[in-house]
Amino acid sequence: MFAIVESCGRQYQLEAGRFVDVDLSEGSNGDSFVFDKVLMLVDGADSTTGAPFIDGAKVIGRILCNMKGRKVIVYHQKPKKGTRKKQGHRQHYTRVVIDTIELKDKVLAKSEAKAEKAPAKSAEKQKPAKEAKPAKEAKSEDKAKAAKPASKAKK
Numbered sequence: 001m002f003a004i005v006e007s008c009g010r011q012y013q014l015e016a017g018r019f020v021d022v023d024l025s026e027g028s029n030g031d032s033f034v035f036d037k038v039l040m041l042v043d044g045a046d047s048t049t050g051a052p053f054i055d056g057a058k059v060i061g062r063i064l065c066n067m068k069g070r071k072v073i074v075y076h077q078k079p080k081k082g083t084r085k086k087q088g089h090r091q092h093y094t095r096v097v098i099d100t101i102e103l104k105d106k107v108l109a110k111s112e113a114k115a116e117k118a119p120a121k122s123a124e125k126q127k128p129a130k131e132a133k134p135a136k137e138a139k140s141e142d143k144a145k146a147a148k149p150a151s152k153a154k155k
Contacts, residue, residue, distance in 0.1 A: 001043045001109040003059050003101050005035040014059050014098050017111035024092035027063045033096045035059040041103065048103075056104035061096040069093055 002015045008023040014035070027033065038057035041048045048054060069091040076085040101109040 001041075001101060003035075003038050003042070003057070004040040005059055006037040006039055006053075007035055011039065014061075014101070016098050016101055016109040019064060019095055019097040020061075021067075021069075021093040021095050023094070024066060025094050027094070029063055029065055031063045033061045033063050033094075035061070041101070041108065043108065054103070058102050059098060060100045060102065061098045064095040064097050066092065066094050 002013055004011055004013050006012075008025075010022075012020050012022070012035075014020060025033070036053075036058050038054045038059060039050055039052065041054060041057060048057075050057070072089045072091075074087045074089065076087075077083065097111070099111050100107050
């Protein structure tokens, strides 16, 4: 199940449980974020399209963080004039994790949030580290025996 939505002049394909980076928007970590402009809902072979948007459909998520993207270098130069200009830019984004996809107050897809953490291993349950084993004497004897026939073969 996924939805195609429009936000900030761009279209995004959203699935429950996944995250998406949208242009910077107001809100802090943990706040709700709603995509109202749903263009299409797809559930396997079934699909619903809007004209241009689907009435009553929305995708609800929550803000994880506000962050910056990769640095983009812009370099201008005019040949034979000695004019050069180097400029950098980092776009600001808001990372949103998708919780539910709804159609007319009916939940079509819901993320499986893993609220529980795995229990920490206690010192008693951990296996003790294996001790280093002494080298076997048989291996060194085998090497010595293997060397003798080789020397006899040369004579």
